[in-house]
Amino acid sequence: MEPSYEKESQKQSDIQEAIERKWDIPNFTMKEIREAIPAHCFHRDTFRPFTYLFHDLFIMGTLVYGASYIHTIPSAAIRIALWPLYWFAQGTVAVGLWFIAHECNHLAFSSSKIISHSVGLIVHSALLVPYHSFRITHSQHHKANGHMNKDTSHVPLTRSQRGLPKRELDPVSKDEHHNMFDETPIAMLWHMTFILTFGWALFLLFNLSGQDYSTDKNNKSTWISHFNPYCPLFKEKDFWQVTHSVIGVSVMIGILTWIVIPYLVMDIWIVVVTYLQHVHPEIPHYRGDVWNFQRGAALTIDRSYGLIVNHIQHHSGETHVVHHFFSTIPHYHAVEATKHIKRVLGKYYIFDDTPTITAFHRAWKQCRFVEDEGDVVFFKN
Structure with a gap:
């Protein structure tokens, strides 16, 4: 049966933004x-991933050992300069450790659930x-x-959700900003700093984003959180696993007080890397029948974050596309698979x-909201 004109018209309007942006919806x-x-x-090699785990732990231990001698340096100026360098280096290396634990999530660390989940629970906690x-x-x-x-x-x-008027009633053109205060350098710096510092914790605690x-x-x-086994993020069968996760984190909280700043650096890295892996002014989101797994993975x-950071963080930034298609591919094969x-x-x-x-500033400035309707929607500011 031929579709009616009304249905064809609705179908056309659902992908109107894709047409305007000349975005080709893939069919691979x-x-x-x-x-x-x-x-x-x-x-997946059972032995090899442990070498990367110990590689990261060795570097972190070496940094801690080196930092323990900073207070012995006579020059106050050098001591003041070395502490931020240590914090940045330690936080950056910790992200590599975070991605090792993240591979445990996907059983990319090992095909054994016992090994992957045991390592993942310890490291992520x-x-x-x-x-x-x-x-x-x-x-x-x-x-x-x-x-x-x-x-x-x-x-x-x-x-x-942004509290803006409907598109047809909006007096602001698509090339203008709705809140000029939000676009001032001071306001943008404040919001970006807040998200970089607390964004990861807020996601885990309150499901931010x-x-x-x-x-x-x-x-x-009413508390949507990775720490609440009763919230709709989880099913009833997940209760004890979520509870064990919370216990693991609770134990670790008592150990972390003297390394807070490197931990915050790690959090900032996680926010930056994951944000830029999924947020871009030219990349849409899909609804309805337009979405399928491979189209979503391709979004x-x-x-690249440079030779040193790419190595330390196990090339996670430059291989995220293939990771979304096949999350069980270990990171040590991901660069080749990406090619x-x-x-x-x-x-x-x-x-x-x-x-x-x-890139972070551009995405923060231009990726403010999407339309309530449409099967292909792009960020607007």
């Missing part, structure tokens, strides 16, 4: 992408991340990346080489 299949990657890239809680919601994120109504992280606020459950009739909890962005996946994705593979600070 997961089979095509998987076949482009050599089989050995999917192999040490970094104040509730392991199983994050593993459960992160799995949901991978299954629905880029979906406006199902994704669990980096979900854009809509026009109505996560899915909105306020209209969920089955939601019996992620690779970027192959680029051939299949073609123009749909996204790599952004904009300097990090510039």
